[in-house]
Amino acid sequence: MSKFPIVDADTIIRFLKYLGFVEIRQNGSHKFFKHFDERSATVPYHKGEDIGRGLLLKILKDIEIDKETFIEWLTNKL
Numbered sequence: 631m632s633k634f635p636i637v638d639a640d641t642i643i644r645f646l647k648y649l650g651f652v653e654i655r656q657n658g659s660h661k662f663f664k665h666f667d668e669r670s671a672t673v674p675y676h677k678g679e680d681i682g683r684g685l686l687l688k689i690l691k692d693i694e695i696d697k698e699t700f701i702e703w704l705t706n707k708l
Contacts, residue, residue, distance in 0.1 A: 634683050634697060635704060639675045642689060645703060646671060649693070669693050 643653075643661065651663040651671065664670045671692045674681070681689075690700055 634686070635701065636680045636683060637686065637704070638678070638680050639673050641704070642673050642681060642686065643675075644707070645700065646673070646693070648703065649695070651693070665693070 639661075643663075646663050649665070651665045651669075653661055654664045655662050656675075659675050661673050661675050662670065663673065669692070671689050673689065674685070686700075687697065690697055
């Protein structure tokens with residue numbers, strides 16, 4: 631299996647919106663997203679900077695999505 635990808639905040643935000651999450655607020659450089667089923671995620675938003683693998687895995691865990699689903703979406707979107 632290849633290494634887990636490093637992506638930027640814009641990509642993660644597009645994925646969250648694809649899943650039905652909506653941005654509920656922003657506090658400084660952090661955007662907060664919520665799903666109608668009460669799942670939530672916080673994404674640090676620094677334009678042009680990548681999100682580390684560990685943080686990406688934490689976000690995926692918070693939204694209860696496995697990394698294979700994210701990688702499949704990512705390869706179909708690119």
